[in-house]
Amino acid sequence: MLKLAYVTAADAEIADTWLQRNLSEGGKPVLLAEAADLGFLEALAQRFGLQHFVLPGAPHWPEALSLRPLLARINDRGAEAAFLCAPVPFGMVFRSNEIVPSWVEHFGAVRVLHELGVRNFEFVAGDATHRAQIPYLVDNLIDRHKGQRAFIVGNGPSLRQTDMSLLKDEITFGSNRCFLGYEDWGYAFKYWGISDRLQIEMYQEEYEQGIDRDSIKFFPFEYLNFLRVTNACPIPVVSDLRFGSPTSLRFPYFAETPSTVFNAFTVTITLIQIAAMMGCNPIVLVGVDHSYPIARAKRRGQGEAAAINLTPLVPPEDLVRQSKLGWDFWEGNAATGATHFTNAYSSNKVFVPPRTAWAETAFEYCRLWGERYGVQIVNATIGTHLTSLRRVDFNSLWR
Known part of the structure; x- marks a missing residue:
């Protein structure tokens, strides 16, 4: 199976560590990066003697034609992609103090690789590796x-x-x-x-x-x-x-x-x-x-507010001052009807x-x-x- 490695200049250390380990185990991945990181991509490819490609911003951009040689290899052997970049911490809204890694900022690259036929992804951040299978995208x-x-x-x-x-x-x-x-x-x-x-x-x-x-x-x-x-x-x-x-x-x-x-x-x-x-x-x-027949809603730290459909009455500027949605809620058992x-x-x-x-x-x-x-x-x-x-x-x- 072909191994693809998506790299970013901002996370050069993660890429360096992963590539050295992978090469020592006999791997020879193909390097990928976006156009903004072209200089880093070329330097990394030359250092490790690896083939490299620049990813377009979306699957159907004209620049995607340059990936045709890669498409043929993926169709022949299958592929999995490793994203060698630190995720943006995503703080959950309703689970206190819980943080999960999010690679939303690299969704464009996921789209391009998915269009090429990649379904198995590894998201690597230091010692942590998160694996995910993505059978479908809206594309x-x-x-x-x-x-x-x-x-x-x-x-x-x-x-x-x-x-x-x-x-x-x-x-x-x-x-x-x-x-x-x-x-x-x-x-x-x-x-x-x-x-x-x-x-x-x-x-x-x-x-x-x-x-x-x-x-x-x-x-x-x-x-x-x-x-x-x-x-x-x-x-x-x-x-x-x-x-x-x-x-x-x-x-x-x-x-x-x-x-x-x-x-x-x-x-x-x-x-x-x-x-x-x-x-x-x-x-x-x-x-x-x-x-929705809701008789009352509860507001965090402020007890109950007796109002029907409370939130639509809240001025937009008040919502903006809140850091997150969900600062008010209703309990299903308190509804006055179905x-x-x-x-x-x-x-x-x-x-x-x-x-x-x-x-x-x-x-x-x-x-x-x-x-x-x-x-x-x-x-x-x-x-x-x-x-x-x-x-x-x-x-x-x-x-």
Whole structure:
């Protein structure tokens, strides 16, 4: 198997140590670096007598043509890539004092190598090595369902009145704890996604055990070494707010390339963008009730605040002054009515309060984007409170 080594000038010591060890064991890796580190790459290649290539900024840049000799060798022998660079420490939002390594800043290089056929990656930082298999990136899924209908299924209580058997043979996207309905519905969704950091961090094991093995799973790339699932498709997610920035809100946006996917207060928005890149048309929402009977929310260090949908009422400038989202939350057991399709979904769980008013703005932008590019994005949720998307009758879709 061909060994590839991605190096950066900023982490020359890591590269030097790894290469000396690898060469002493009989290895002869191919060196890779980005254009900004070309001088360092050439010097390192000359010193160790190794072949080297410069990586383009994205898989489909014209410069990628220079990698054709490498592509032939990967197709013939297979390959694994070692990233010889220190990660940026990623402090988890909802797990106190826990830090995990994140290589998000090198996601562009991962994309290029993945396009060449690399699926096994090693991320090396000093004595620590983190191994990950990346079966999918969104790049591999572009136009996979071009012109086909897809359903993005929310987890609202309206699913109790929805004939879910009709979706069995459809292209389906689910999220979060949708797997709690699989046994009753008799099938699993083809795709699954999560973007809520509280859910990922607090309920990691539940998701790892509960998600259907065969579905393709979308989640933020920085959790690659944390959320261990099969058929992973890590995505670079840009959040709604840039904390500490004088510009409070950075949405709405709509991702059109796999380099970035935007998260706008609900994973449904993220999945709409992915479905659009996969060529799905129309994109139909089901179970997106967009209404939460929450009587109160708790604020860290400040007890309870008696307000319905507390967070949407908070001025954006107040959110910016906070270092992290999640400084207020609601407990599932305290809801005054059904919030999801099964009571087991929220029982003994805590959540970041929904931001329905701001999410509505993002849904409106999805509609405008769809109208501009000829992609129908409609809402077939029974009794939905979402007003920005055109509503269609669920049962009429099979007539």
